[in-house]
Amino acid sequence: MNIISISQNISKLEFALFDGTCGEPSARGEIMNWMNTGSDGIPEMISACFTKSLRNQNRMFSANLICIRVPYGGQEFKIPELLSSNSLDKLKKIENAAPMHIPALLALIVSLKKYFRGTPISLVFETSFFTRLPARESSYAIDPGLSKEISLQKFGYHGILHERSYEYCHEKDKGISKTISICLEPIPEICAVKNGIPVMVTGGSTPLEGLPGETTCGDIDPLIILSLSENLGWGPEEINKTLSRKSGIYGLTGKKMDFAKLFSADDPVAKFAKELILYKMLLASGSAVAALGGVDAVVFSGRYRELGGQIYDYLSSNLSCFPEKHEILPDHLLKLTAAAGITALLKKSKSH
Amino acid sequence: MKILVFNCGSSSLKYRIISMPDEKEICSGEAQRIGPKTAEPSRIIYHFNEKTETIPVEMRSHAEALEEVRKLLSKDSSLSPDAFGHRVVHGGGIFSSAALITGESLEKLEKIKNLAPIHNPPAMKIIYACEKVYPGVPSVAVFDTAFHSTIPVYASTYCIPRGITEKLNIRKYGFHGTSHQFVAEEAARIIGRPFSEFSAVSCHLGSGGASLCAIKDGKSIDNTMGYSPLQGLVMSTRCGDLDPALTLNLLQHFLGSTTDVERLLNTRSGVLGMSGSSADIRDILSMNRENSGDMRAQHTAESYLWRIRKYIGSYLAVTGKPDALIFTDTIGETIPHVRWAVCSDMECFGLKIDVEKNEHLEKLPADVSHEDSRIKILVVATNEEIAIARRTYVLLCGIKNQNGDRS
Numbered sequence: 020m021n022i023i024s025i026s027q028n029i030s031k032l033e034f035a036l037f038d039g040t041c042g043e044p045s046a047r048g049e050i051m052n053w054m055n056t057g058s059d060g061i062p063e064m065i066s067a068c069f070t071k072s073l074r075n076q077n078r079m080f081s082a083n084l085i086c087i088r089v090p091y092g093g094q095e096f097k098i099p100e101l102l103s104s105n106s107l108d109k110l111k112k113i114e115n116a117a118p119m120h121i122p123a124l125l126a127l128i129v130s131l132k133k134y135f136r137g138t139p140i141s142l143v144f145e146t147s148f149f150t151r152l153p154a155r156e157s158s159y160a161i162d163p164g165l166s167k168e169i170s171l172q173k174f175g176y177h178g179i180l181h182e183r184s185y186e187y188c189h190e191k192d193k194g195i196s197k198t199i200s201i202c203l204e205p206i207p208e209i210c211a212v213k214n215g216i217p218v219m220v221t222g223g224s225t226p227l228e229g230l231p232g233e234t235t236c237g238d239i240d241p242l243i244i245l246s247l248s249e250n251l252g253w254g255p256e257e258i259n260k261t262l263s264r265k266s267g268i269y270g271l272t273g274k275k276m277d278f279a280k281l282f283s284a285d286d287p288v289a290k291f292a293k294e295l296i297l298y299k300m301l302l303a304s305g306s307a308v309a310a311l312g313g314v315d316a317v318v319f320s321g322r323y324r325e326l327g328g329q330i331y332d333y334l335s336s337n338l339s340c341f342p343e344k345h346e347i348l349p350d351h352l353l354k355l356t357a358a359a360g361i362t363a364l365l366k367k368s369k370s371h
Numbered sequence: 372m373k374i375l376v377f378n379c380g381s382s383s384l385k386y387r388i389i390s391m392p393d394e395k396e397i398c399s400g401e402a403q404r405i406g407p408k409t410a411e412p413s414r415i416i417y418h419f420n421e422k423t424e425t426i427p428v429e430m431r432s433h434a435e436a437l438e439e440v441r442k443l444l445s446k447d448s449s450l451s452p453d454a455f456g457h458r459v460v461h462g463g464g465i466f467s468s469a470a471l472i473t474g475e476s477l478e479k480l481e482k483i484k485n486l487a488p489i490h491n492p493p494a495m496k497i498i499y500a501c502e503k504v505y506p507g508v509p510s511v512a513v514f515d516t517a518f519h520s521t522i523p524v525y526a527s528t529y530c531i532p533r534g535i536t537e538k539l540n541i542r543k544y545g546f547h548g549t550s551h552q553f554v555a556e557e558a559a560r561i562i563g564r565p566f567s568e569f570s571a572v573s574c575h576l577g578s579g580g581a582s583l584c585a586i587k588d589g590k591s592i593d594n595t596m597g598y599s600p601l602q603g604l605v606m607s608t609r610c611g612d613l614d615p616a617l618t619l620n621l622l623q624h625f626l627g628s629t630t631d632v633e634r635l636l637n638t639r640s641g642v643l644g645m646s647g648s649s650a651d652i653r654d655i656l657s658m659n660r661e662n663s664g665d666m667r668a669q670h671t672a673e674s675y676l677w678r679i680r681k682y683i684g685s686y687l688a689v690t691g692k693p694d695a696l697i698f699t700d701t702i703g704e705t706i707p708h709v710r711w712a713v714c715s716d717m718e719c720f721g722l723k724i725d726v727e728k729n730e731h732l733e734k735l736p737a738d739v740s741h742e743d744s745r746i747k748i749l750v751v752a753t754n755e756e757i758a759i760a761r762r763t764y765v766l767l768c769g770i771k772n773q774n775g776d777r778s
Contacts, residue, residue, distance in 0.1 A: 155673040159613055160605040161636075162644040163667075169620045219681065223614035231530035236615060239529050240597035241636055243541055244618040245629040250539055254627065255619045261532065262615050270532040295525040302593075302685040309684025312716035338688050340719040 021081055023065065023135075024357040026088040027127070029054065029119055032061065035353040036069050036080070044353065046072030054119075058126040062134030085131055085140045086360025088352065089124055090176060090226075091117035092144030099147065099363035102128065102140040116170045141360030148178030152217050156310075159224070173228075175210055175220035177202040179355050180320040184348050185212040188316040191346075197311040199304060201330065203278060203323035206232035209300065211307035219310035221303050227262055230299050233277055236266035237299065268292050278323040297333050304334050304341075317341060320348035373397065374763050375444075375452035376756040377437075377501075379494040380579070382406050384436045387756040388450060391764040394757055398450055400443075402436040417443050419450070433496040441504055455501050455510040456763035458549065458755060460490035460600065462514030464540045469517065469762040471770065472498055472510035480512070486544075487600055489637055511763040518548030521590040529598070545594030547575045551584040552591075553758040554699045554751040559589070561736055562694055562747060571695040572686040574679065574713075575753065576703035578651055579607045583679070585686035586693075593689060595682050601636060604682065605675045607650045610640035612678070645671040656708060680713040687720045687746075696722060696746055699753040704735060714748060721745030
């Protein structure tokens, strides 16, 4: 079975082709700034990329399933779903809650359906895992009836990796029930998982809350935002742009730098940024241990997962309750998306 | 030296005359329900010579409250103050220790009063009123933020562009420093460790504001409050931590009115906003105990306790091997359920509460830790007024000595 796995991000669209869900993809690519160019030509670009790669391997390109990783699904999508008119209706309902993602996803779906006519499409949501987050963790201390338009619920944003991280540790040792999952992506996230259920996560109602990222601010005092508005005369759009694209590592160092570069950099400004981020990770890890009442395993995932060793040394030197060694999740996001997508397809075929 | 200490809340004014250096309390009380009329009448509690009186009196402003307090104190010549100590919540980046009130320091205070819009303006009204009513009597401002001036830069820095943080003096200041320092010094004394070697997590859980402080080697290294007293725990009417995008959404919702958003987050959120019924967590906890079936109340209590618990975990991690976990102020001192709920199942940190000792507290300070607990769990009554009097006395004696040296 040939599976196209697509990961939807704001800045780029990543895609890969898998023969099954095991092993490395037979082809992969990415389209930068895809939201600015529109979705019309995207299926052709994906197809051309795969066709070229497979030609080099003397193989023909065909697709049996398309799996799309979607960053936000709200409470509507508790598990991966095979696309149907019902799921399209649900997506339209949550358009306002995720204005950066859902309208672009709907346009992408239209193009994919048109080009890959008849090929089933699975939707895999990062937030599904967090629909089980207890209310005490997912709520903000604001009047819940304040506004229907404003989502007052906290979700994490790397649910696919956190869920798989827990399963990975639990499969290795069934005695493991309390896991701290540290996802090292451009917006990193720490999640405490107990018996397969998330109980604490650093991400919020959007990925802005929590740990600082490569360009995102992480936790800040709400009054700072009001201060930016009052003192600089900025409107919400300008503030949002600053907090989401000019903050984090970039805001601290003044340089566009990913986590891998930051951790190997030698200059004092970068060293300070690294020290700050490690400290925030320690605070979050302490919270995670308190949320779990202990910890059996600590697992790193995401594209910078190889930094896990360095980070673990720092965290465990401060948290004596950490286990002797850490784990690193070998799988990557597109592969996990494909695996989750195929599960949805199989469930659907069984129910028929 | 008789120091009259004022601890000013948004609608209250606590006062206490303390004789220094022996720290003997001569008189104390509180003007309550200052401002617009409420369900209950405004009044002054007056405690002197082992007698307590409650005097109903209308007080529309803090200046009027001060005038009523002055009238009470003028009845006895022994109550004439030699100096004032004022609790000022926010010292901005300007005041890292107590400061004598002068024209220059007042100018500086004016510039930063909006950093704590609920607290600084009423405290300043009292300072101005004292200058007018008691000319020549020195006033000292003692800042909640001063103890936190030792928070390391990596812990006080927000990850937003440096140009902005430098221009607007945006950083974590931390609050309740006077109380955290006082109870930590008391706890170090109880344990028998020099304060400079003492590490702890201090939980100041008031009926209004609340914060946790991480203390290492006698110095504050982190505080749950931040740039303002709004960040951190779920408080009586303050939201605490919030996704930045949510604040932005609220700003759009209120058509760009920062005043409306600030008012919502500071005065209509927290326990009040979540529960919809009371701003006092004690009411919410008793509703739960009585199985009222109010889901919002249950949810509010769980969220309130959960956030404290998570921050305890964070601060136990950053203090390394702390000597103590300290509970103080109204909720921390009087509600055993809160202490139990946030300490249970924390043995992984070396923290174990003794359920019996915790339930049956007779007097403070008290040790409620289990004998197996590596970290002591202490309940210590805060006394911000004594702490303010101490700092006022030290500062004024220092100035006097300096002047004496010069003459």
